[in-house]
Amino acid sequence: MIVSALLTSVGINTALCVLFFACYSILRKQPSNYKVYVPRLLAEGISKRKKRFKLERLIPSPDWVAKAWKLSEEELFSLAGLDGVVFIRTITFCLKIFTFAGIIGILVLLPVNCWANQMQDFDLADFADNSLDVFTISNINSGSNWLWVHFFAVYIVTGFICLLLHHEYKYIASKRISHFYSSKPQPHQFTILVRSVPTSSGCSVSDSVESFFREFYPSTYLSHVVVRHTSKIRSLLNESKNLYQRIAQLRSDPSQRRHKLGDCFGQNDKLVDHYRKQLEDIEENVRLEKSEASLAGEEARAAFVFFKSRHSAATASHMQQSVNPTQWITEPAPEPRDVYWPFFFESFMRRWISKLLAIVATISFTISFLIPVVIVQGLVNLDQLEVLFPSLTSILTIKFVTQIITGYLPSLILQLFLKVVPPVMRLISSIQGYISSSNIEISACNKVLSCTIWNVFLATVFSGSLLNKLSLILDLKAIPWKLAVSVPAQASFFITYVVTQGWTSVLSELFRVIPLIGSLISKPFTSHEHEIDVPSIPYHRDVPRVLFFGLLGITYFFLAPLILPFLLAYFCLAYIIYRNQFINVYAPKYETAGKYWPIVHNTMIFSLVLMQIIAAGSFALKKLQPASAWMLPLPVLTLLFNEYCRQRFLPIFIAYSVDSLINKDREDQKDTGMAEFYGKLVIAYEDPALLPIQYSSNSDSLITPLLS
Incomplete structure (x- = not known):
């Protein structure tokens, strides 16, 4: 992919972002749309429909941005509970990571990649016709000492992420304990x-x-x-x-x-x-x-x-x-409000069978999802597309059509297919015999995350670069080498994926497209006095999405640092938009007291180890054997750090300690x-x-x- 194709995708999505912001700023002010954009405030009686027409309703205004920005963590806790605090801290955690990694990647790694010339020279005069491979590690000559810059960058960013992970795990664990002590008897x-x-x-x-x-x-x-x-x-x-x-x-x-x-x-x-x-x-x-x-x-x-x-x-x-x-x-x-009654399996055998069926259904769905992935990769690789459809050869010679097909269409198609994954995984989890909605969503969250990583990342990587080399894919010993070859080759696709799937998805969350359409259709048949339905945030959809973008950033920060500015833009949008949604739209239907954080932690550790394996393979592929050898201790150290966190903090999220329970019971004796x-x-x-x-x-x- 060339720079002009990426700029086409960025231009289309930037225009959509501006359009969404402007439309939201107007539509949210219309009394008929209050149940779409401020259902929480409407149900609580904080906001009321204003019947008098005012001209300012038709003028976009950014006042909601300032209100969301000023929201303190204590106010967020009162609105969304500890789960909402953990979700927003996950976004700020990624912002901190990619701000730090972005400084190293954009100011240090990107110039090093551009100055090298293994694949082609960087042409500043004809910037738009440069291949995106110029900005990746693939452009560095084999055996070049400049690769040591990437080696030290991997070590530095790994250490920074581990320090942040320890700090966040410790902080959220303390918040969970303090939440338990401060709560009334439940x-x-x-x-x-x-x-x-x-x-x-x-x-x-x-x-x-x-x-x-x-x-x-x-x-x-x-x-x-x-x-x-x-x-x-x-x-x-x-x-x-x-x-x-x-x-x-x-x-x-x-x-x-x-x-x-x-x-x-x-x-x-x-x-x-x-x-x-x-x-x-x-x-x-x-x-x-x-x-x-x-x-x-x-x-x-x-x-x-x-x-x-x-x-x-x-x-x-x-x-x-x-x-x-x-x-x-x-x-x-x-919690009584968290009990999920419809599929209440009371026997051991029925629960065991339901879990087995859920595993089979999850694997079957994940495998079937490979079909749209292969279709998308056919669009990314024009050579494959011309072989499959020779009649399109004349059309594919048009520059603008090529830019749309390679820069925008693949990510859009994959985004549409991904819409199906969260509801399907939640349905599978709901028949698994869980007694609570929170456990169903946590289970669905893990399923969606696994499906996304496998299909959108690993399957995309291998279907794009090694589609016709299945024997190599099945050779487990060559995994680092295969990743080193395949992952950088898909850098351009994932950059456009962040722009298309990331920016527009988080803005569609703000715009609430489906609830808005449903409201417009049902408006002639409902009255204003109709009961307001206040939704809860679908963590099983949004947590995997945020974590997957975190995985992309960690994996590609040293391979293709050009992805980092687009990720930072995504997380900045997510930070403001989700805080706004917690204020106006979502109300918690349950409280797990931060149990989503172990999922965040484990995903970040997986991302680090994956990045380190790719780095070891990349240095070996570039014939810098000492760097590849010195990279091998890093996954071991990362897994040891994870084991320490698992022993030190994870038990706090599984059950409360005896001293916490007895101290709280003694307080009750005085009540x-x-x-x-x-x-x-x-x-x-x-x-x-x-x-x-x-x-x-x-x-x-x-x-x-x-x-x-």
């Missing part, structure tokens, strides 16, 4: 989930749980709630909610509704009566199902068990309860409100499907004449 701290409860004839699950825990935990056991099969009830409730919303839509603003839908009085009234009758029938079925669910036969072999202290609950959750490890399986309970808390604890884990609903009675208020 139901999940006193609760465990027990599965695979054995029963005998004539004895219910509830009786078995009661007798077991009263026998073995007589002084600390408080009570329990048995999980029941409520899938039928849940589907009926969803249907009744949809019917209720249809009635509300038909009855809101009747004069406009009649005009927009073209319904006369009689047709609309009959439709409402029809829906109302259906709603009453469904609610009668719900009552019957609930009465059946209360019977012992509908009990699942699982229960939430409550204890009088955090220490007792933690002890019970981490100890094997039975000689048979497939019975009385315990684990810490999630006079604990008796009331224990009373509420028993009802905290009631299945929402078993709670009473009164949609049909509420709809009576909607059954008013269309003309008053």
Whole structure:
């Protein structure tokens, strides 16, 4: 790829960035779009729709940028919890890395690459026609002593990243502990989930749980709630909610509704009566199902068990309860709002089978994703494209068409395919038997990250450079050499990938394209009084995206330092935009207290080791054997550092220590409100499907004449 193709991609995406910023600044001010751009503020009553028209609504303004910039970490914590703080600190962590690496890469490594002339001389007079390979390590002559500059750069940046990783791990671990000490008593701290409860004839699950825990935990056991099969009830409730919303839509603003839908009085009234009758029938079925669910036969072999202290609950959750490890399986309970009820697998065998199926589905999807990767690489390599489609040869001679195809189209196609990955991986994780939404998202986060690294990085690298050399790919001993050959060859693609996938994706997050389109489509059929849906940030989508760009920056900083300015631009945009979204859009649906940070840490360690292996192979390929040999201790030192962090900090993210739990329990003994808390604890884990609903009675208020 030549510089002009890269400039074409940068120009297109810069124009899109400006357009997104301008449109967002205008659309966010329109009262009809408040539920898209400020749903959190609207639901909390902080922002209200202004009916009076003002000219300033049509003028773009950057005031939201200043507000997002001034947001302190304490304010962010109150808005998004510790998970939101960890996410933003991940972005600032990458900013620090690539600012430091950028100084070395742009001021030192880039001039060294340009001054060399193994591939071609750098032509300043005809800058746009230079190949991007001129800016990479591939342009340095074999055996050149200038490669020692890259060698020391790798060591320096590795040391800097490890220092930052240690600082962040220590800081977030301390924040997690302080968050635990400062929080009020929470139901999940006193609760465990027990599965695979054995029963005998004539004895219910509830009786078995009661007798077991009263026998073995007589002084600390408080009570329990048995999980029941409520899938039928849940589907009926969803249907009744949809019917209720249809009635509300038909009855809101009747004069406009009649005009927009073209319904006369009689047709609309009959439709409402029809829906109302259906709603009453469904609610009668719900009552019957609930009465059946209360019977012992509908009990699942699982229960939430409550204890009088955090220490007792933690002890019970981490100890094997039975000689048979497939019975009385315990684990810490999630927050009540975090419980994921639809796929509640209570037996050991069903969970084991579901995990096996999830692994098979993940591998199958990851392999099938290679198809768009190969298509994209065919666009990047024009020679392959001309061989496959000879009829396109005349079109590919047009310079502008070539620039679009090689500089913009491949990244755009890959971006569209990548949109499918997060929802698919979340679906796979949801049927894996997890009891909490947080565990589902963490599992999906790991799956999305693995799929992205394998398909977008490794598969792209090898399909682009070694597509016809499968035997070399399968030769594990030659991995460093293969990476040294393949990774620099794909530098131009990943630079345009950062511009296309990075810039536009983070700006589409700001613009909220899909919710905006959905709002415009549903606007004629909904009223302003319709219930506001406040979304939560999809960490399983955004965390892997940020980490993958971090991997690209660490891997390519010494190979192709030209990528660093574009990465810095991406992380600067992400820093402002996500802080703005936490203020206006997202509200946390659960709190893991920073459990996403170990994923960040592990990904950064993997990125470092990958970069060091590529560096060793690159120096060997460039016939600088001493540098290649001295690079070998660096992965070992990095993995030793990772092991230290794993031993020192990771246990804090898995479970709280005994002294923390007992000290917190002693504080509770002085709290006079604990008796009331224990009373509420028993009802905290009631299945929402078993709670009473009164949609049909509420709809009576909607059954008013269309003309008053």
